[in-house]
Amino acid sequence: MNFAKKNIGYILFAMAFVLSPTFAMAAGVDTGSSSLTSMQTWLDTWIPLAATLAVIGAGLALAAHLINWGVAWKLGAGMIIIGSASYIVSLFGLGS
Numbered sequence: 001m002n003f004a005k006k007n008i009g010y011i012l013f014a015m016a017f018v019l020s021p022t023f024a025m026a027a028g029v030d031t032g033s034s035s036l037t038s039m040q041t042w043l044d045t046w047i048p049l050a051a052t053l054a055v056i057g058a059g060l061a062l063a064a065h066l067i068n069w070g071v072a073w074k075l076g077a078g079m080i081i082i083g084s085a086s087y088i089v090s091l092f093g094l095g096s
Helices: 002-006 008-019 033-063 069-091
Strands: none
Touching (some): 002 008, 033 069
8 A cells, every 4th residue: 555655746747648549549650450460461371371481491301311111100290280270370360
């Protein structure tokens, strides 16, 4: 209780920002749409593409006898799961 009495001005100031949506609509403030679009692009394009390239790389490494079958299966299965999950999540959309 002593903390609240000492810092009542700071608490009221913070509550004004939290409870008033007009502060978030100030000029130049990003409301999150560009961040969500960027995340949507990563989930939709780049992560599945990187997982596909990793599976291809594992196949080439297996063909060149750089890795054994156990590692190739684990790598391949993991990358297929990661790429598929990323793409499925991106289908639901992140923003409005």
